[in-house]
């Protein structure tokens with residue numbers, strides 16, 4: 001018998017719409033990036049991530065302006081760069097705090113998360129967004145502050161989402177055997193990697209995406225359809 005004790009969920013395309021991330025969060029960060037770097041560029045944390053971005057791009061030396069344009073290009077490409085995601089998170093914080101937006105959640109998600117938590121399951125997030133960005137996302141969600149529901153957060157500092165080793169690290173970090181963990185995502189390559197680590201998987205295929213002929217993971221239209 002399958003016994004799920006922990007659920008690890010992706011954000012974009014799983015708990016929340018791709019459109020909110022790409023049409024609200026990304027343009028917000030893109031627009032404010034130059035002013036943010038201008039104002040905060042001398043802070044050690046910001047300098048650290050600018051340096052990491054330059055290293056990722058293989059740059060030995062680069063002007064601030066060049067790095068800003070490079071980061072904006074990475075936003076346009078939806079590059080899952082840890083450095084970019086860390087900087088984006090810092091910029092989004094200002095937008096959430098100012099009430100410029102709240103994080104989108106599909107309508108059934110908050111209730112289902114609460115239900116699973118009330119049933120004793122431990123809930124975690126694994127997203128390409130930085131851990132601080134994930135915490136902001138669920139703190140300022142359309143359904144209110146959901147952070148008390150989560151026991152932990154993982155980002156690409158744990159490893160890329162399409163690599164099996166990342167899921168082994170998550171299982172070790174949460175001290176749970178993979179066969180007791182369910183990973184939810186909209187990206188089949190992420191699910192393949194989690195499955196190879198021994199996780200159970202749930203593929204969120206949100207409307208109006210077409211239903212695949214023979215899905216290679218258990219597939220669901222929404223969280224209400226998920227059976228444990």
Ligand SMILES: CSCCC(=O)C(=O)COP(=O)(O)O
Nearest residue numbers: 011012127128129133134137
């Ligand atoms: C934490 S909200 C922003 C999410 C983000 O930047 C992103 O790239 C979404 O990736 P996910 O792994 O949640 O699909």
Ligand SMILES: [Mg+2]
Nearest residue numbers: 010012013186
């Ligand atoms: Mg996703």
